[in-house]
Amino acid sequence: MYSVLFKSPQLLVRGPAFSTSTMAQSAISRITVIGGGQMGSGIAQVAATHKHEVTLVDVSQEALDRGKSYMAKSLKRVAKKKFAEDETAQSQFVDEIMGRVSLSTKPQEAVSRADLVIEAIVENIKVKQDLFAQLSKAAPQHTILASNTSSLPIGKIAELLDEQRKQRFIGLHFFNPVPQMKLVEVVRTKEVDQDVVDSAVAWVKAIGKAPAVCKDTPGFIVNRLLLPYMMESIRLLERDVASAQDIDTAMKLGAGYPMGPFELCDYVGLDTIKFIVDGWHKDGEGLKGNPLFSSSRKLDELVKQGRLGVKSGKGFYDY
Ligand SMILES: CCCCCCCCCCCCCC(=O)CC(=O)SCCNC(=O)CCNC(=O)[C@H](O)C(C)(C)COP(=O)(O)OP(=O)(O)OC[C@H]1O[C@@H](n2cnc3c(N)ncnc32)[C@H](O)[C@@H]1OP(=O)(O)O
Numbered sequence: 001m002y003s004v005l006f007k008s009p010q011l012l013v014r015g016p017a018f019s020t021s022t023m024a025q026s027a028i029s030r031i032t033v034i035g036g037g038q039m040g041s042g043i044a045q046v047a048a049t050h051k052h053e054v055t056l057v058d059v060s061q062e063a064l065d066r067g068k069s070y071m072a073k074s075l076k077r078v079a080k081k082k083f084a085e086d087e088t089a090q091s092q093f094v095d096e097i098m099g100r101v102s103l104s105t106k107p108q109e110a111v112s113r114a115d116l117v118i119e120a121i122v123e124n125i126k127v128k129q130d131l132f133a134q135l136s137k138a139a140p141q142h143t144i145l146a147s148n149t150s151s152l153p154i155g156k157i158a159e160l161l162d163e164q165r166k167q168r169f170i171g172l173h174f175f176n177p178v179p180q181m182k183l184v185e186v187v188r189t190k191e192v193d194q195d196v197v198d199s200a201v202a203w204v205k206a207i208g209k210a211p212a213v214c215k216d217t218p219g220f221i222v223n224r225l226l227l228p229y230m231m232e233s234i235r236l237l238e239r240d241v242a243s244a245q246d247i248d249t250a251m252k253l254g255a256g257y258p259m260g261p262f263e264l265c266d267y268v269g270l271d272t273i274k275f276i277v278d279g280w281h282k283d284g285e286g287l288k289g290n291p292l293f294s295s296s297r298k299l300d301e302l303v304k305q306g307r308l309g310v311k312s313g314k315g316f317y318d319y
């Protein structure tokens with residue numbers, strides 16, 4: 001059932017009928033992000049930019065330092081746009097936001113006061129399930145637990161949790177690069193409470209992003225549509241229909257995409273994509289054997305050669 005919610009004259013919100021608590025201000029203040037890589041560092045940066053107290057967790061100080069440098073580099077780009085020639089204002093801006101982010105290698109301690117925990121660790125179902133089983137022993141009962149997974153079922157990630165925890169478990173799927181991409185997919189399981197969905201939607205808006213609420217099915221919305229497009233692009237290349245460069249040019253100028261499919265594959269990471277397409281082809285709900293999601297010899301070869309994209313300095317392109 002759809003309804004039109006008028007939040008204020010200039011903002012017409014059209015979407016599924018939310019309970020009145022949708023309009024409630026998000027009661028989320030303290031955020032813990034687990035995994036300080038490409039995505040987790042971006043999520044921590046955006047939350048801190050919007051005045052949240054953030055704790056970023058990773059497995060080692062080295063990994064935390066890497067995440068911190070991702071944030072600092074990104075914030076310097078934002079600061080340069082915001083304060084043009086004023087270098088003092090630029091460094092004050094960066095220092096103020098970075099000052100809201102504390103670093104930790106102790107996940108249970110880091111969630112003990114959190115209102116929201118967002119996991120952005122390796123795309124591996126068992127590692128995610130074990131992490132949340134550990135966190136659920138330490139996080140307050142009210143804490144919302146969320147995963148930023150690209151492809152794994154949210155309900156499966158929460159499988160080891162008790163019923164009460166499952167009712168406060170949700171998908172918050174950010175897009176890369178997090179500071180720049182407006183969308184966050186809010187993925188609801190069968191078990192999640194409506195007020196948790198409403199709080200998540202309110203928080204996503206409070207950090208300047210645009211929520212899209214969807215059910216917990218493979219790929220949610222964007223990746224379900226992106227993956228076949230990406231795999232068909234690779235099959236065009238395998239059939240020698242056109243070069244990667246020409247296919248990218250065609251999709252940027254013909255379909256208005258900011259990046260072509262091969263640029264985007266390199267940007268996201270070929271190993272991540274291979275993991276996802278192999279997983280869905282094997283047992284993705286309703287996708288098993290679907291030719292659109294068949295794996296690709298070319299993709300397998302590149303991953304085997306360690307050509308993972310931007311992160312390894314070479315993928316479809318050399319960087
Ligand atoms: C068909 C291929 C599909 C491949 C994926 C397959 C899908 C299934 C598996 C996916 C698995 C994982 C992915 C996932 O789950 C979901 C995703 O994230 S999908 C990827 C979504 N992202 C995109 O589609 C990115 C598209 N590209 C862009 O929007 C732009 O190219 C980009 C913003 C990356 C760079 O812009 P560009 O103009 O090329 O360069 P600039 O350097 O000038 O940047 C423009 C603008 O943006 C600011 N900016 C860029 N990066 C950052 C940053 N990290 N921090 C802060 N600011 C940043 C920059 O300052 C510029 O700002 P202006 O105000 O415009 O000056």
Ligand SMILES: NC(=O)C1=CN([C@@H]2O[C@H](COP(=O)(O)OP(=O)(O)OC[C@H]3O[C@@H](n4cnc5c(N)ncnc54)[C@H](O)[C@@H]3O)[C@@H](O)[C@H]2O)C=CC1
Nearest residue numbers: 035036037038039058059063120121122123149150176268
């Ligand atoms: N790369 C992308 O474009 C996108 C990725 N995602 C999803 O976000 C998640 C993270 O992806 P990326 O940031 O690209 O990966 P990444 O490899 O850049 O970062 C993962 C981070 O998690 C840390 N980590 C691994 N296991 C951990 C544990 N048990 N405890 C704490 N930290 C741990 C790693 O040290 C690393 O710093 C994945 O689930 C991925 O599917 C979602 C949207 C876009």
